Amino acid sequence: DGGITQSPKYLFRKEGQNVTLSCEQNLNHDAMYWYRQDPGQGLRLIYYSQIVNDFQKGDIAEGYSVSREKKESFPLTVTSAQKNPTAFYLCATYPGSGANVLTFGAGSRLTVL
Amino acid sequence: KNQVEQSPQSLIILEGKNCTLQCNYTVSPFSNLRWYKQDTGRGPVSLTIMTFSENTKSNGRYTATLDADTKQSSLHITASQLSDSASYICVVAQTDSWGKFQFGAGTQVVVTP
Numbered sequence: 001d002g003g004i005t006q007s008p009k010y011l012f013r014k015e016g017q018n019v020t021l022s023c024e025q026n027l028n029h030d031a032m033y034w035y036r037q038d039p040g041q042g043l044r045l046i047y048y049s050q051i052v053n054d055f056q057k058g059d060i061a062e063g064y065s066v067s068r069e070k071k072e073s074f075p076l077t078v079t080s081a082q083k084n085p086t087a088f089y090l091c092a093t094y095p096g097s098g099a100n101v102l103t104f105g106a107g108s109r110l111t112v113l
Numbered sequence: 114k115n116q117v118e119q120s121p122q123s124l125i126i127l128e129g130k131n132c133t134l135q136c137n138y139t140v141s142p143f144s145n146l147r148w149y150k151q152d153t154g155r156g157p158v159s160l161t162i163m164t165f166s167e168n169t170k171s172n173g174r175y176t177a178t179l180d181a182d183t184k185q186s187s188l189h190i191t192a193s194q195l196s197d198s199a200s201y202i203c204v205v206a207q208t209d210s211w212g213k214f215q216f217g218a219g220t221q222v223v224v225t226p
Contacts, residue, residue: 042216104156
């Protein structure tokens with residue numbers, strides 16, 4: 001987990017509610033990512049950010065939103081528009097291009113009731 | 114179609130035995146290939162990173178190989194321990210693309226006493 005804090009670890013949401021997952025890093029890495037993990041599938045990219053105040057959609061951005069107001073923080077909001085939000089969400093950081101480690105947080109498990 | 118295919122999907126091995134996991138990829142252009150270990154309910158942890166010119170890399174009892182010509186990689190676990198029970202994920206990075214890490218679905222390894 002080293003240097004990346006995700007919270008909460010577990011979150012329950014009622015249908016129609018927005019929820020925000022927190023991701024904070026102290027690794028001084030430029031890039032931050034949000035991935036979604038479902039059983040039997042590879043991680044899928046939701047959003048990523050290379051610098052403050054800039055971010056790009058990933059492969060499954062619909063129903064999600066992010067912000068990058070500080071280098072250390074990259075919160076993810078799961079909106080009511082996300083049809084099937086129950087999943088394991090992983091935040092990751094990356095110092096830049098090349099053979100550097102993509103470091104992951106411990107994850108947040110979201111369950112829709 | 115997933116650009117990173119892992120096999121087998123799952124395997125069970127006896128403690129002390131060796132095993133080999135496979136990863137085939139079609140990702141292009143290729144920058145580097147990574148193997149991660151993910152314990153249940155936790156974030157993935159990096160085991161190895163190999164660039165185009167590297168054929169083998171070890172991390173303790175884990176040895177990864179890469180054949181960039183055939184686009185194949187393997188992860189060999191020697192003298193397995195109960196703590197090796199986890200999902201092992203192959204990740205391929207594309208050249209010069211910050212957001213472009215392609216993930217395999219993982220191989221679930223169960224080590225039994």
